[in-house]
Amino acid sequence: MQRRRIGVFFGGQSPEHEVSVITGLQVVAALDPSRFEVTPVYVTKDGHWYIGSQLGDIKQYAAIPSLVEKVTEVSVASGPGRTLALVGRKMSFLGAPKEILLDVAFLAFHGGSGENGAVQGLCETFNVPFTGSGIAASAIGMDKVLSKKMCQMVGVPIVEWVEVWEFDWRGKEAANLAEIADKIGFPAIVKPVRLGSSIGIAKVKDVTELDNAIEEAFRYDASVLIEKCIPNLREINCSVLGGGVECQVSVLEEPVSGEGVLSFKDKYMRDGSSAKSGGAKTERAAGMASLDRLIPAPISQELGDEIGNLAIKVFKALNCSGVVRIDFLMDDATQNVWFNEINTIPGSFSFYLWQPTGIPFDSLVEKLIDLAISSFENRSGRVRSYEVNLLASRSAGGLKGGKS
Numbered sequence: 027m028q029r030r031r032i033g034v035f036f037g038g039q040s041p042e043h044e045v046s047v048i049t050g051l052q053v054v055a056a057l058d059p060s061r062f063e064v065t066p067v068y069v070t071k072d073g074h075w076y077i078g079s080q081l082g083d084i085k086q087y088a089a090i091p092s093l094v095e096k097v098t099e100v101s102v103a104s105g106p107g108r109t110l111a112l113v114g115r116k117m118s119f120l121g122a123p124k125e126i127l128l129d130v131a132f133l134a135f136h137g138g139s140g141e142n143g144a145v146q147g148l149c150e151t152f153n154v155p156f157t158g159s160g161i162a163a164s165a166i167g168m169d170k171v172l173s174k175k176m177c178q179m180v181g182v183p184i185v186e187w188v189e190v191w192e193f194d195w196r197g198k199e200a201a202n203l204a205e206i207a208d209k210i211g212f213p214a215i216v217k218p219v220r221l222g223s224s225i226g227i228a229k230v231k232d233v234t235e236l237d238n239a240i241e242e243a244f245r246y247d248a249s250v251l252i253e254k255c256i257p258n259l260r261e262i263n264c265s266v267l268g269g270g271v272e273c274q275v276s277v278l279e280e281p282v283s284g285e286g287v288l289s290f291k292d293k294y295m296r297d298g299s300s301a302k303s304g305g306a307k308t309e310r311a312a313g314m315a316s317l318d319r320l321i322p323a324p325i326s327q328e329l330g331d332e333i334g335n336l337a338i339k340v341f342k343a344l345n346c347s348g349v350v351r352i353d354f355l356m357d358d359a360t361q362n363v364w365f366n367e368i369n370t371i372p373g374s375f376s377f378y379l380w381q382p383t384g385i386p387f388d389s390l391v392e393k394l395i396d397l398a399i400s401s402f403e404n405r406s407g408r409v410r411s412y413e414v415n416l417l418a419s420r421s422a423g424g425l426k427g428g429k430s
Contacts, residue, residue, distance in 0.1 A: 029063040032395065033110065033128035035145070037069040040138030041225045041246060047087055049374050050134035054082050056388045062395075065126055067112065068097070069140070075100050077112055077126065098124065102148065108402070110154040130398050131156040132391070133371060137221055141371045142168040155402035157394045158348040159370045166344055167370035170219050170251050173344065177365045180343045182336055185355060185364045186210060186254040189219065192244050203233050206252050213255040216240055218247035229255065258358040261366070262323050264337040265376040267390075269347040269397045270404075275334040276379035280323040321382060325356075333363055340368060347401050348394050351376045 034057075036050025037043055050066065057064045066081040070090070078097030080086050086093045098114050105111035105127045114124035131149050133156055135141050143165035149156035159167065166172045174184045188206055195202055206214070216239035217227040226246045228239035236252070243250040265276035323330070337352045351372035355364045375394070377387040385393070 029059075029061060030395070031063045031065070031109075031127060031129045032057060032132050033065045033067050033112065033126075033130070034132045034134055035067045035069065035140070036134040037071070038135045038138050038140040039069070039071055039073050040136060040140065041221065042136035042138070043071055044087075045373055046134055046136040046140070047084070049136065049371075051082065051084050052374055052377075052387070053132060053134050053391050056391050058388065058392075065112070065128065067100075069135075070094065075102065075112075100126075102152070104152040105154075108153055108155065108406070110149070110152050128154065130154070130395055132395065132398075133158050134375075136371055136373060137168075137225075142220065150405075153406070155398040157398040159344070159346045159350070160401070163344045163346045164370050167346070167350070167368045168220050170217070170367050171249070173340075173368055174365070176343055177340060180339055182339055182343070183362070183364045185256060185366075188252050189249055190240065190252065191249045193248075195240070195244070199237065203237055206236065207233055210252055210254050212236075215253045215255055216243055217251050217253075218243045219249045219251050221246050256355045256357050256364070258360075260356045260358050262325065262333055262354045262356050262363070263351055263379075264333055264354070265349060265351045265372065265379040266337050266341040266346070267349045267380065267385075267393065268341070269401055271342070273338060273341055275337055276376065277321060277382045278323040278325070278330055278333060279379055280320040280325075282318040282320065319378075321378065329356075329361060329363070336363065336365065340365060344368065346370060348397055349375050349380075349390065351379075 034050050034053050036046045036053075038046060040046065047068070050068075054064055054066050065077055068076045068081045070076070074094070076094055076097040077100050080093060080096050086096075099116070100112040100114055103111040103113055105125075108129075110128040110131055112126040112128065131154055133140060133145060133149075135145060139145055141164060143161040143163075146156060146158070146161045146164050150161065158164070166176055171187075171189050174187065177184055186209070188209055190202060190206070213229055213231045214236065215227065215229055216236065218225070226243045228235070228242065230236045230239050240250050240252070261281050263279050263281065266273050267276070268274055325333075333354055336354065340352050341350060346368075348370075349372065351369045353366040353369070355366045356362065375387075375390060377390050380390050381387070
């Protein structure tokens with residue numbers, strides 16, 4: 027059987043660039059070379075696309091300017107059939123650009139255009155299967171405000187919040203601060219609306235800190251979300267895998283942070299951290315698995331079932347596909363639960379939540395490829411053009427529709 031040609035795309039123009047590199051290389055390492063012909067596709071921070079064998083070695087990324095000199099820059103184009111073509115930007119000695127054809131685009135981007143629906147739209151335009159959610163679900167999932175509004179529509183509880191746009195902030199800072207303090211109160215959580223990995227997030231306890239946190243968040247996004255801080259806060263996360271009406275939930279996790287709010291440093295830069303299961307440490311892996319976490323989350327079965335049902339409700343409401351991670355907030359005293367946010371391409375694809383269910387990482391990435399092909403076939407089986415030549419039938423009338 028011919029090996030399926032998989033392009034693993036990672037990096038990109040996003041503050042989560044390095045996290046994406048880790049996730050992408052995890053996927054490259056997990057795909058069975060006897061069944062898949064794998065091409066790593068690295069997108070630099072300035073938006074250039076590269077292929078080359080050196081891209082599979084994480085040590086090479088310590089000096090990226092040196093790395094890109096060793097690899098081949100490519101452009102993306104539509105290939106024959108339902109393939110994606112990677113075309114070398116430099117001509118070969120025969121005068122023809124080097125070309126690699128891909129059967130599936132495996133998207134391992136985090137944040138930016140790689141997760142917000144833009145690259146997904148590119149894949150749809152080029153008529154190639156791609157992993158993960160479609161354009162709409164990706165765009166809504168990246169936007170914390172839109173995803174909250176969608177959850178409200180289907181009855182999923184969310185915490186009280188306000189959104190501030192930069193154009194409405196400048197020159198009216200004092201009035202905005204007073205309004206936020208009156209509606210949300212303190213402490214409060216400030217975060218960019220369209221960013222992940224806890225970048226730009228802050229917990230504030232007064233107006234001065236609120237002002238500083240909003241200004242910092244505006245460095246990353248044009249709008250900022252301010253949420254009421256939950257007392258006795260615990261974060262409980264759940265992953266969902268599937269597509270359409272068929273999906274399943276993972277075990278639950280509780281990330282551990284001494285500050286109560288996870289930062290980028292908590293998630294990715296803590297040496298010696300590991301997952302914990304039943305009080306004992308489990309094998310450590312790079313990426314999101316390096317965060318201190320309790321797996322399974324130490325909560326009751328009844329509460330776990332409630333969170334799992336809410337996760338499926340969010341997954342279906344946004345029409346997601348592939349694997350996602352949905353984060354919930356919980357008041358430990360009341361056991362009340364609120365939707366926090368969804369990650370449509372979670373770090374390390376949340377494999378550490380699927381391993382306890384009997385789905386190892388290599389099987390998880392293969393399931394994502396199968397779901398990508400199934401989703402593509404469902405889309406491509408619909409009517410995508412209308413067989414009538416309207417231009418020919420109205421040609422006598424001219425562009426402005428003259429008399430026939």
